[in-house]
Structure formats: structure tokens, C-alpha cells
Amino acid sequence: MDLLSILSNSLRGAFGPEAAIYALAAVGLNLHFGYTGLLNFGQVGFMLVGAYGTAVPVVAWGLPLWVGILIGIACAIALALLLGVPTLRLRGDYLAIATIAAAEVLRYIYRSEWAEPLTGGVFGITQFANDFYDFNPFSGPFVVGPFNFSANALWVMTVGWGGTLLACGLVALLIHSPWGRVLRSVREDEQAARSLGKNIFSYKMQSLILGGVLGALAGSLMAINTQALTPDVFMPILTFYLWTIMILGGASRIMGPVLGAIVFWFLLTFLDSLLRQAIGTGVIPSGWLESSDVGAIRFAFVGLGLMLLMMFRPAGLLGKQKELRLDVR
Amino acid sequence: MSGDQEQHELEPDLLAEREELIDVERELEAQGPSAGAVRAAEALTGVAPEPGVAKPDPILSADGVVREFGGLTAVDVDHLEVQRGTITALIGPNGAGKSTFFNLVSGFDTPTRGSWSFNGTDISRMAAHKIARLGMVRTFQLTKALMRLTTLENVMLGATGQSGESLWRAPLRFLWSDQERSNQKRADVLLERFRLSHMRDEFAGTMSGGQRKLLEMARALMVEPDLVMLDEPMAGVNPALTQSLLGHIQTLRDEGVTIILVEHDMDVIMSISDWVVCFAEGRVIAEGRPDDIRRDKAVIDAYLGARRSLTQEDDK
């Protein structure tokens, strides 16, 4: 077995474009859940409207890509209002139900025959992000030792991680302001915040919109990264990867989602490479495990890892473990 | 009290603190009624001690407020006025509807019917946060500490008109840092007053039940209200601190704040309130000065009647 290549694969996974995209979407989710206590189980819905908002105007109407990105953001705001207005005045679980349902409904609408002229239905749309790659400052691939990224991947990574860090910076500024104090008080006890004159509905709405827009930007980048968009990329399971990432890194920590995404993608690619090599070299006898099983097995291992984490570091890698004990009176 | 036997084992500084409190108490007693108490008594002279009686200058006035839970009528108040600048106590047996009445007038619950006004403004269909901004703030019987905020943050949250609470200004610290600093000073003074300074930077979730009561009161005062509604603020607070809490409540009244207080301890009520309203089964059955209430037949039936039947059961 070639350990060096396993390791380099894993590191590529950990810092690759996908990790950046997931991190950005998880920063939005962290604003929702970690800081406001909103149960959003449909972050993938925001990614979907962001991705299609970006691609459709370019392909269908020939608009420039940056207009598409703005339209993606506008779609996320509309979705947040649509979800928030009826549910944010109610108990927390209503938002959870509404978001999980809305994300699935949206996926079915975007893949329906009815929407096909715009979205390309199940076949999706391709080649809409050439504007983005025209701006690529990198001319050749990046090769240092075992690392190897194409120029385009490098460009997406730069924008993705740069954007994620900017988003983290913005969240940090917001959370450490009086605005963030109200947000966290809503998470702790809505009634107490209300008794002190805070309009909690408005704050929950602002949080839902802001986190949703971050999700939409992640969706845009996801579309741009592959230059190919199909609705079935946006399965509900993606939302749960984002939750895993947030909890892994530590909810309500600024850098939690970033570390979570890196660790998540490291583990995923590490297990993938390791198992494939083990099968290929006969360390795991064929008949025990086929390489076609690897995709599923690695998620089982991630699940196991998450269980161990919850047992030994329940507040996540960066979380303050002390905070969790506070609920005990 | 079993505490007395252990007294000699107490820390010296605790003892000193206690002596200090006893001194404060003596001083208060020696001074006689405070300016606010005198003012309140004067304002209420000539007001007849009967349910629903009109007051010369009501800050809160409720009309026909009814709250039904299914078949149960939890609150049914025909008319009730609260005189400005007084300490008005709400008393009544468990389940009499005191907390429900608090929830209704503060906008936390919706009445079946009825209306009420605060400072002359009809607020009966107003959202709770708007009522609080008008200057009417309540605390909760079951305390609501914001656990994963520090004690200081809990109190600072109460400040009104914070410009940094708007999303656009929040990232630009220089726009609100001055206001934040002055709010912090005010919060520190309140923490000092309620003897919570040592908890300043701890999570409020680490506080004891009694400390949370104090925190809630400090937080409510941070709003700078005209009317504070305290739902059993003394429950679970140790006797020495209860004395100083009572002192704070009286000081507030002397500063012109109106206080409505739910309390079960009769000694406390008789010693500090200017006016007492007695609830039973959702209705106001009596109101008057403490001395009127002490002798009121309806109150004795509602309270002492219940106590008598309890002791009889104990004997069995």
C-alpha cells in the first residue's frame, strides 16, 4: 500500500473546492443553529436556489455570470421570507418541518418537465461559468510534492476559502456586537429576550436570510466548480453532511464549520483511498468487500467517528465543553 | 433555624456582610417611612378599600380582562387600577391567576376578552416587545436566565435603544462602542447593587436559583422601566439578601418607579407595600392598604381558610 498517496489524496480532499463549498454553507447553518437556535433542515434548498439562480440566467437569457450570482442571492432571500414569515412566530419545530419539505419540493420543481426549458430538468445545464474562469489568474497546474491541483480547481479553491474566511470574519463581527447578543439571547430564551423589548421575529428572520444567502453563495460556487448542474446533487443528505460538519467542528464557534469541513473531507477521502488500496492490494480479501461498496462504507465510518466524538468531545472539536453542562440545574 | 447553630462556622467576611445588612435594616427602620412611602400614602388617602376602586393617577388600568383555559376561567378581572409610584402587591392562593394576569397585561398571553391601558395608551393588542419598550417590564416566576450568555451580557441585553442592535451598524464597532461602554458601566452598577459582581464574566447558566432571581431583576431594571412587574422575586433568595432586595425595591419606588409584586410572604407584603390586591379564583376579591387587608374577611377566608384546612389534614 502506498501511504504517501493515500495521505496526499486525503489532504487534497480536505482543502479541495468541495470542502470550501461545504464550509461556506455550514457557516450559514451555524448562524442559524449555532447562534440563533433555528432548526434549519433544508440548507440544501438555499444552495439549490443559489446554484440555479446563478446558472439559469446565463444559459437561458445570456446574462453575465455576476448578475446570475446576484439573482441567486435574491432567490435565497425570497426563500427565507417564504419559509420564515409563516413559521418563525411558531414553535421551533415548525421551521424544521417547513425547511426539510421546502428543500425537497424545490428539487422536484427544478427537475420537473414543466421547468425543463429553464433548468434542463433531470439532465441539467452545463457550461455557464466561463466568465468565472476567464478571470483565473493561475496559468498552470499547482504541483508541490504530492499536491496536485489544476489551475481551475486552484481558482475555485482561492475564491471558496477566501469567501469562507470573509464570511467567518463577518459572522465574528456580528456575533460580538449588540446585534449578536440579541441573536444569542433568542437562542437561549425567546421569552426573556421579548420581555426586554427585543423583536425576536425580526432577528430570527434576519438570521435566516443571512445564513440562507451564505448557503446560496456556496450553491453558486458548487455550480461554478463543476460547470454542470443537475437537481439530484441537492439531495436532503447534503443538509445532513452540513449538520455533521457543524457539529464536528463545534456549533456556535466561528471557525467550527471550517475545521469541521476540513476534517469531514479528510476522513472521507482518507477512508476512500485506504479502502480502495486495501482492496486493490488484497489486504482486504476480495469477497469481503468490493470497491463498489467503498462509497457507502466510508460514510459508516464517518458516522462512527461522529459517535465517538459525541462521547468524548460532545461540543465538537472547537466547542467549549463546559457550555454543555450548563443545562443541568 | 438550623442556620443559627452553624453560625459560628461561617466565614468571617460572610459574617461581616451579614452584620452590614443588619445595620442597613436598622438604619432603614430608624429613618421611618421613606419619602416615596409618604408620597404613595398621601396619593392613596381617601381611596376606599374595595375591589375595582378608582385611583387618582393610575399607571395601569385594566377593564373586563378575562382569560379562559378550556372550561377554567383563570382570570376574570372586572376593573383594576394601579396607582403610579406605589408598590402594589398581588396576593392570593396558588392558582389564583396572578401569573396569568401578569402574562396578559405584559402581552405574553392573549386574553379571551378585555382591554387595559398603560400610561393612558391602550396596549391590549400590542406585541410584548413593544409593551416592554414603552416602559413596562416583567420578570418570570420561573426564571429565564440566558444560560450561555455571561452575567454581564444578560444585564446589558436589557438596555434599550442600542444602535448596535441593527444589522447594518453591528459590524461597524466605532458606531456603537461609546454607547456600549456607557451601558456596560450602568450594568456594572446594577450587578454591584444585586451582589452579582463576582459572577460578572461567568455564564448565567452556572448561577444558583436565587442568583437567577436577582439577575432577572437587574436585567429588568436595565430597561429603565416606569413599571416593573416582579413575579415572586424573593422566592429562593436567602433571608439576608431578601432584606436588601426589599431595600432596593423601596429605593426604586422612591425614585418614582411603580412596582407590582407577586409575593406569598405576608410579612414582606405588610412591611413594604403601599397597596395590596388580593386575587382568588381569578377575581379581585379585595384591595386596600396593608392594614385594611389584614382585617378583610374575604382575604381571611381565601388565605387562612385554606391554611386551616391544610393543618387539619396534617393532623390526620
Ligand SMILES: Nc1ncnc2c1ncn2[C@@H]1O[C@H](COP(=O)(O)OP(=O)(O)OP(=O)(O)O)[C@@H](O)[C@H]1O
Ligand atoms: N397555559 C395554561 N393552560 C391551562 N391552564 C392554565 C395555564 N396557565 C395557567 N393555568 C391555570 O390558571 C390558573 C391560574 O394560574 P396562575 O399561574 O396564574 O396562578 P398563580 O396565582 O400565579 O399561582 P402561584 O401562586 O402558584 O404562582 C391555574 O388554575 C392554572 O392551572
Ligand SMILES: [Mg+2]
Ligand atoms: Mg404564579
